[in-house]
Amino acid sequence: MIRIVVVDDHAIVRSGLVMLLNGRHGMEVVGEAADGDEAIRKAEELSPDVVLMDLSMPHGKDGLTATGELKKRVPDTAVLVLTMHDDEEYLFRAIHAGASGYILKSAPHEEMLSAIQHVAAGNAYLYPSATKRLMSDYLEKMKSGEHAGAYGTLSDREKEILAKIAQGYSNRDIAEQLVISVKTVESHKSNLMDKLDLRTRPDLVKFAMKKGLLNFE
Known part of the structure; x- marks a missing residue:
């Protein structure tokens, strides 16, 4: 059973995610949080396998800050960022903070479920265009440092x-x-x-x- 904590400042979004995830075999939502501070507390209390983390939360710590602190306190918990930000800067900052995956809220449900399974198994997950961006950035860095x-x-x-x-x-x-x-x-x-x-x-x-x-x- 993959134990999940859902973090989003919108209650209706959390409710929708809980309904979706609890209806899937092998997944269980064990906690919810409306901001980064609460997400850290729930992760320390529940030691979930995966924290599904929103980035933009106006109250308390934002998702990026919370991800960094959470990974220090509960390193065995994987963080999967679920966000509307299809932005290279957010992507790189999330990975730097320790996130195991990054997926858009516009992604199909099956893709999100697959992403959760990937990070829960200790693997990384990025949506396809994000992978392309990372590869391009890596190749550019290799090129600039080739000498x-x-x-x-x-x-x-x-x-x-x-x-x-x-x-x-x-x-x-x-x-x-x-x-x-x-x-x-x-x-x-x-x-x-x-x-x-x-x-x-x-x-x-x-x-x-x-x-x-x-x-x-």
Whole structure:
């Protein structure tokens, strides 16, 4: 039996969810809450398998804050966010807070029931378009950090020159500061571009910014 606590500030929504879930084999609503504070108390008191959590609740703690606190206090309880917000920011914040799943209130009943079963079994669940968004974000992050591992192959001198390039110094300026020839600076620059698989000075600057080298001392 999957034991569920339903959290929503609208009583009529809670009543509808209770009727739907209690009518399904293998599911039982053991508690209800109208705000985040009450949700945390019910979770601590009842130790449900799943908390079905709304995000926007005007009184008490909102769903995101409640999710974070609930997962700290009752880590074995899975939180499935059920919301009207088809929004990337809410999605990422809910996952960061510790939610095991995220589903829209507009989803078919069968999809919600499937989502509850997934998170109760210890798995994650996201509605299809949310999965696509997460994958796109992941791929973008991978792309932006694709040269990060190569940074470790740079020599200390190459890292130093990379930082100064990012700070806007010319090859001649760098040569004067490091007391080396311009030709040596150009050689180091060529080597680090090869190692990082970059082609232009702006590419080097962008890479250095991502590595936080503009604060290089």
